[in-house]
Amino acid sequence: MASNQHAVSRLTAIQNTLKSPPGVNPGTTLPFPVENSTLPFWRTELHEIDNHQSTPELPAKCDVLIIGSGFTGASIAYHLLDDNPSPPSIVILEARSACSGATGRNGGHCKPDVYYKVPKYTRMYGREAAAEIALFEASQVYSIKELVEKENIECDFNITRAYDAVLDEELAKSCKKEFDQLVADKFPTIKDIGYLAGPAAVALTGVKAAKAAFSFTVGSLWPYKLVTQLLALVVKKGVNFQTHTPVTSVSDSPDADGYWTVFTHRGQIKTKKVVFATNGYTAGILPQYEERIIPVRGICSRITVPENCIAPSVPYSYSVRHNAKGADYQITRPDGSIIVGGGRPLYFHKTEEWYNVYDDSKLIEPAVPHFHGLMQRTFRGWENSEAKLDRIWTGIMGYTTDLMPHVGAVPSKPEQFICAGFNGHGMPSIYLSAKGVAKMIRTGCAFEEIGVPQPYKTTETRLKDTSNAILDTIQK
């Protein structure tokens, strides 16, 4: 009864959220996916699974219930079923359409961090952990390539080089100093990284104001296409997938038979195991993560170039690091258009625009002018390109206060699992984290046996730690 009342009050909170009028700071309530989200380029070609509901009614029971249908939820379902002769019964519940969260609105960049944040992670977690994280991320470019090839997934997956062009003189100097330290230290990812200084950086990246540049191997893709094809694949293997079914709450404890009850406005489901693949929205239904996974709004765009215009090709992917407070990240699509996100220096100080904000129905207005004329301002030979802003959208990321994702068994909640909080950087971290969580579910093994970096392990200690490295970054 208490649980039902809990569910009703949660539902009211969600309904209020969904109706939030423009201008209301949504950061004042718990995060839930909102209606009328901005339309990203990636969702302009919808898969038939977009509004799928496998059955008219929700099933009464299942073995594993996954909440969220982004890259994380889809990957966990895939790994639970892959090469599994006795698969569990699985339900995936999604609040909105399939893959309508961050994965359907990101920059399409699978870009491991093989050097830039390594010194910071070394200071926070030690050299061994920093190396484990960098190698884990780097390996996922190839893991996703293998997946795409194995399952014949058409998602424009492309392996290329990233050029990180640094515009700020001071930042260029400090990056080079840290890079030299990694070289001296024979850091394991360093062998794939090239360094260019001054005029060579401009000549080879094409970025007019580059003071230095670093290059390494990355992937680019159409994330919505990858995930919706994964979802279609698992549905074909028997997963019951229900879009437009927001979870309002999960019972506080399992019943006498060990089943958790998951509440939705379409009814409830009993399940042996619950998986939270809810990223920035996690705290909405898992309150112990409220101060630890913070919804953060980001902005991204598509820039098109007229067919008859000849501008130099930008065949690589890019980060253009304006200063320590922000970079633009960019890929070139097979159709020649550019996907670029960022603009952070323009709104970083206005925390109400991004920090603890889960409303992706609005743009980050102070950033919008940045995307007009961006290619003309940034790249050599693009001045007369007539490249123009085609579409701009926002999405909600899950930032964590200690900068590490939360992966593994939810503390004090037996048979509940989390894989969330990817700090705006999930594409090179999610696939193998999800594989690890699936292994824990399939075999009952410990986090230490799944091959995921130790700092990702969700623990009571991390949940109790009140420091906030996201806010530290703002104050610097």
Ligand SMILES: Cc1cc2nc3c(=O)[nH]c(=O)nc-3n(C[C@H](O)[C@H](O)[C@H](O)COP(=O)(O)OP(=O)(O)OC[C@H]3O[C@@H](n4cnc5c(N)ncnc54)[C@H](O)[C@@H]3O)c2cc1C
């Ligand atoms: C603008 C932008 C640009 C980005 N660019 C990049 C990039 O270029 N490279 C990169 O690596 N990362 C990027 N990211 C981050 C990346 O997109 C995320 O790390 C990743 O997509 C997270 O995947 P996920 O499946 O964990 O979460 P999501 O894709 O957000 O999926 C979570 C799902 O859970 C659903 N959900 C939440 N609560 C409930 C509930 N109560 N009931 C039911 N369903 C619920 C949501 O609707 C959502 O579909 C970007 C993010 C944004 C917003």
